[in-house]
Amino acid sequence: xxxxxxxxxxxxxxxDVWQFRWSEKxxxxxxxxxxxxxxxxxxxxxEDAARRAVVGLVSEINSSDRRCDYMTTSIGDPPVF
Numbered sequence: 363x364x365x366x367x368x369x370x371x372x373x374x375x376x377x378d379v380w381q382f383r384w385s386e387k388x389x390x391x392x393x394x395x396x397x398x399x400x401x402x403x404x405x406x407x408x409e410d411a412a413r414r415a416v417v418g419l420v421s422e423i424n425s426s427d428r429r430c431d432y433m434t435t436s437i438g439d440p441p442v443f
Contacts, residue, residue, distance in 0.1 A: 366420060368412055370403070377402045380412040384423055 366384035373379060380400040388394045398419070406412040 366416070366423070368400070368409060368416065370409075371399075377404055379403070380406055380409075382416050382419065384420075386423075 366382055369381050369383065371379050371381045379402050381397055382400050383395065383397045386394050386396060400406065400412050400416055400419075406415055
């Protein structure tokens with residue numbers, strides 16, 4: 363379960379954007395860093411507005427996170443006496 367981080371990114375051309383960053387565990391156990399542009403500062407003038415826009419993405423990331431999956435393990439049939 364994670365919240366990720368939201369940063370303001372300057373662009374060489376065009377308006378600044380909000381970028382959401384998070385990490386996932388890869389198949390070999392290594393950490394994979396991901397990022398996605400949420401929108402411009404014109405679309406989301408405050409960090410709170412950008413954070414509200416990213417709520418769906420955070421829940422999607424957490425639902426696909428293997429750490430959040432719970433598995434039941436059965437040991438087998440109970441011993442017979």
